[in-house]
Amino acid sequence: MLQCIARKQARMPAPPEHFLRSRGVTPNRWISRFVFSVAAILMAVISGCNSEVSSAQLDLLDLAGRQINPFQGAHAKAAVFLFTRSDCPISNRYAPEVRRLHEKFAPRNVTFWLVYPDKDESVDVIRKHVQEYGYNFNVLRDPRHTLVKMTGARVTPEAAVFAPGGPNGRMVYRGRIDDRYVDFGKARAAPTTRDLEQVLEAIVEGKPVAARTTPAVGCIIQDLQ
Known part of the structure; x- marks a missing residue:
């Protein structure tokens, strides 16, 4: 992201030398305009960087070792x-909630993918984990972290939601499943906000969904770059 911003910043033209004098504006008005201009530029730059990441070549595998593009x-x-892993206790405690969400939204044309980003988890371990926790939907391996990089996921469990738009869709949400976990080892008796469910409800009901992220609590994805 920083490299992308640096490349785009290098292409930005320098402001006119006599900007204030030629336009007859006060310093305060100029500062106000400058702040709004910078904000607009940053939004455009970030948008451009995200499109560069999302168009990257995906390198994802199913459990038969075949390359697959879920988009x-x-x-x-x-x-x-x-995103999950077999030995993450927080991920495993969310299994009933994940199954509930799948049962609720799969019939409403929402596709679910379970993603294992740990390159050291074998196919046999993953198969056993899927069976033990009753996951009955698509499974992907992301050993090269191409989907991790595309979404910005950092921990397991963490969710990323894509809506239609562009060759790889448009990411509208990334973050926690709900707010049950306040910190690692510190949890509420029950969640007060079900973030993932709220996003999916809005999408299937045809409501506008603004892209957003929430902090996820869980096991750090190994070998992040």
Whole structure:
């Protein structure tokens, strides 16, 4: 992201030398305009950087070792990617909630993918984990972290939601499943906000969804770059 911003910043033209004098504006008005201009530029730059990341070549595998692009030929209202690992206690405690969300939204044309980003987790371990926790939807391996980089995921469990738009869709949410966990080892008896469910409800009901992120609590994804 920083490299992308630096490249775009280098292409920005310098402001006119006599900007204030030629336009007859006060310093305060100039500062106000400058702040708004910088904000607009940053938004455009960030948008451009995100499109560069999202167009990257995906390198994802199914459990048979075949390369797969989950965005290709997708016609769902939304695609949910849930990053997990077999030995993360927080991920495993969320299994009932993940199954509930799948049962609720899969019939409403929402696709769910379980993503294992740890390159050291074998296919046999993943198969056993999927069976033990009753996951009955698509499974992906992301050993090269191409989907991790595209979404910005940092921990397991963490969700990324894509709505239609562009070759790889448009990411509208990344973060926690809900707010049950305040910190690692510190949890509420029950969540007060079900973030992922709220986003999916809005999408399937055809409501506008602004892109947002929330902090996720869980096990750090190894070998992040």
